[in-house]
Amino acid sequence: MKPAIELKNVRKEIGRKTIIDNVSLAMYPGEVFGLLGPNGAGKTTTIRMMVGLMRTTDGSITISGNDLYKNFEEAVSRVGAVVENPEMYDYLTGYENLVHYQRMLKGVTKERIKEVVELVGLSRRMHEKTGTYSLGMRQRLGLAQALLHKPELLILDEPTNGLDPAGIREIRAYLRKLAHEEGICVVVSSHLLSEMEKMCDRIAVIQEGKIIQVAQVSDFVRQSEDLWYIEAEPKAEAAELLHSLLNVKPEEYKEGFHITVKKEKVPDLLKGLINENVAVYQIREADKNTLEEQFLSLTGGEKK
Ligand SMILES: Nc1ncnc2c1ncn2[C@@H]1O[C@H](COP(=O)(O)OP(=O)(O)OP(=O)(O)O)[C@@H](O)[C@H]1O
Numbered sequence: 001m002k003p004a005i006e007l008k009n010v011r012k013e014i015g016r017k018t019i020i021d022n023v024s025l026a027m028y029p030g031e032v033f034g035l036l037g038p039n040g041a042g043k044t045t046t047i048r049m050m051v052g053l054m055r056t057t058d059g060s061i062t063i064s065g066n067d068l069y070k071n072f073e074e075a076v077s078r079v080g081a082v083v084e085n086p087e088m089y090d091y092l093t094g095y096e097n098l099v100h101y102q103r104m105l106k107g108v109t110k111e112r113i114k115e116v117v118e119l120v121g122l123s124r125r126m127h128e129k130t131g132t133y134s135l136g137m138r139q140r141l142g143l144a145q146a147l148l149h150k151p152e153l154l155i156l157d158e159p160t161n162g163l164d165p166a167g168i169r170e171i172r173a174y175l176r177k178l179a180h181e182e183g184i185c186v187v188v189s190s191h192l193l194s195e196m197e198k199m200c201d202r203i204a205v206i207q208e209g210k211i212i213q214v215a216q217v218s219d220f221v222r223q224s225e226d227l228w229y230i231e232a233e234p235k236a237e238a239a240e241l242l243h244s245l246l247n248v249k250p251e252e253y254k255e256g257f258h259i260t261v262k263k264e265k266v267p268d269l270l271k272g273l274i275n276e277n278v279a280v281y282q283i284r285e286a287d288k289n290t291l292e293e294q295f296l297s298l299t300g301g302e303k304k
Pocket residue numbers: 014019037038039040041042043044045046191
C-alpha cells in the first residue's frame with residue numbers, strides 16, 4: 001500500500017541546533033498513527049514540516065506520492081490539520097467561522113458544513129460566538145474545519161488537549177472511525193502514553209528529535225509484559241551481574257533498574273543474584289495499565 005505520508009531522512013536545524021535528526025517514517029491510509037514523546041522532543045516541529053508550515057533542512061516529505069515542495073498545492077490539498085491553536089474569529093459563531101473557511105475551499109458545500117459539525121458534536125452550539133467556546137469546543141471546531149474538504153490525511157497536534165474525559169473518549173472514537181471506516185490516515189501527537197495506547201494503531205516514540213522506536217500498539221503492550229522493575233544492592237554489582245546474566249545492560253530507573261526477562265526465567269535470575277551476595281529488595285512487573293514505565297525506559301529516564 002502506498003503511504004499517505006512518508007518522511008525520508010528529514011532533518012531540521014534551527015540556528016545551529018539540530019531539532020529533528022534524520023527522521024524516516026511512513027504512515028498509511030486506514031491507520032491512526034501516534035507521534036509520542038515528552039515535551040520538547042520535536043513533535044510539533046515534525047508536524048509543522050509535515051503540513052508545510054515549516055521547511056525541512058534536509059530530506060524529503062511526500063504526501064500520497066507528491067513531493068511536498070515540488071508539488072506543494074497537490075500535496076497539501078490532501079491534508080487536513082490542526083496545529084497549535086486553530087485560527088478562528090471570536091466575534092463570529094462557529095458556523096460563520098466554518099462558512100468563512102469554506103469560501104476559500106473549492107467544492108465544499110453548506111451541506112458538508114452541517115455534516116462535519118454533527119460529526120464533531122457541535123450542532124447544539126454552532127450558532128454561538130466562538131469567543132464563548134471552551135478549549136474543548138475550539139478543538140472540535142478546529143477539527144470540523146480540518147475535515148471540511150474531506151482530506152485523505154488528517155494531522156492533529158495534541159488533539160485531546162483541554163478536553164474532559166468524556167470529550168477525549170468521543171474524539172478518540174471518532175478519529176478511529178475516520179481511519180478504520182473511511183480509510184483516512186490520522187496522525188496525532190501526544191506526550192501521554194496512556195492516551196496513545198487507546199487511540200492509535202501504531203506509535204513512533206520520539207525523543208530529542210530522533211525516532212527511538214516504531215511499533216504496533218499491541219507489540220508495545222506485549223513487550224511491556226516482559227518488563228520488570230528490580231531493586232538490589234550494592235547497585236553497581238547488581239548492574240554488572242544483571243548485565244552478564246541477561247546479556248543486556250539493565251536500564252537504570254528510580255532506585256533500581258528496568259530489565260526485560262520472561263516470567264519463567266525470573267527465579268533463576270534471582271538465584272544468580274543471591275548466589276553472588278547481591279541483596280534483592282524488590283522485583284515486580286512494570287506497570288501494565290499504561291506504557292509509561294516502558295516508555296521511560298525506552299527514552300532513558302524520567303521526564304524532567
Ligand atoms: N523556532 C525555534 N527556535 C529554536 N528552537 C526551537 C524552535 N522551535 C522549536 N525549538 C526547539 O526544538 C525542540 C523541539 O520542539 P517541539 O515544539 O517540536 O517539541 P514538542 O515535542 O512538540 O514539545 P511540546 O509538546 O512541548 O510542544 C525544543 O527543544 C524547542 O525548544
